[in-house]
Amino acid sequence: MITPYNDDYFMKQALVEAQKAFDDDEVPVGAVVVCKNQIIARAHNLTETLNDVTAHAEMQAITAAANFTGGKYLKGCTLYVTLEPCVMCGGALYWSQLDKVVFGASDEKRGASLAGNLYHPKTTVVSGVMEGQCAELIKTFFKNKRT
Numbered sequence: 001m002i003t004p005y006n007d008d009y010f011m012k013q014a015l016v017e018a019q020k021a022f023d024d025d026e027v028p029v030g031a032v033v034v035c036k037n038q039i040i041a042r043a044h045n046l047t048e049t050l051n052d053v054t055a056h057a058e059m060q061a062i063t064a065a066a067n068f069t070g071g072k073y074l075k076g077c078t079l080y081v082t083l084e085p086c087v088m089c090g091g092a093l094y095w096s097q098l099d100k101v102v103f104g105a106s107d108e109k110r111g112a113s114l115a116g117n118l119y120h121p122k123t124t125v126v127s128g129v130m131e132g133q134c135a136e137l138i139k140t141f142f143k144n145k146r147t
Contacts, residue, residue, distance in 0.1 A: 005037045007102050010080040011130045014104070017044040017057065018082045018137055024049060028137045031057040031081040033065035033074065033098075040077070041065035057081060058089035062096050073097045082134040084111035084127065090118030102126045104134025 010032055017030025021044035033041040043060030047053055058081055066072050078100040085093060085103065090112030093101055097120050106127060112118045119125055 005034075007080070007126065007129045010034050010039070010078070011082070011102065011104055011134070013039060013042070014080045014082050015130070015133060015137070017042055018134070021045045021057070022137060022141055028141050029057040029081065029083045031061040031079060033061050033077050033079050035065075035069070035074075035077045040068040054088065056086065056089050058085050059092055062092055066096070075099060078102060080129075083107055083138060084113065086110045087112050087115050087118065090115070093123070094118055094120045098123055100124045100126065102129050104128070104130050105138060106131070 013032045014030040017032065018028040019030070021030060022028035026045040026048050030044040032039050041061045041064035043057045043064055045057050046055040046060060058079065061079060062074070065074055065077060074096045077098050079093065079098050080102045082104045084105065084107040085101070086107065101119060101123055
């Protein structure tokens with residue numbers, strides 16, 4: 001059986017969330033958590049809206065997914081996020097014990113990979129999924145801010 005659900009499909013869903021952040025003048029990062037090919041959480045950056053530096057898309061998605069599952073661990077789940085998680089989010093992702101983290105654009109200034117491997121040892125990390133589209137949204141956002 002061929003399934004329409006793959007990394008590109010779910011990253012497109014994360015991009016929908018990133019566009020919501022962009023439209024709300026938030027840094028355009030979006031995330032979805034998937035379990036058994038079902039999206040169980042959708043989130044985007046809310047740091048400006050909530051006046052909270054910890055309100056990153058990944059943190060919001062982890063909380064929503066944990067509420068959905070009724071447990072603090074997200075084993076069997078995958079996080080799709082448009083930008084490489086920062087160190088704070090990498091630590092939270094470690095504790096949530098996701099099976100897989102998939103991100104689009106790398107964050108060369110603040111990405112978790114700069115601090116070594118922050119993810120849980122059993123977590124698979126995939127980078128570069130729809131990287132061009134994910135990076136372009138962020139570049140456009142900051143270009144608009146500078147003009």
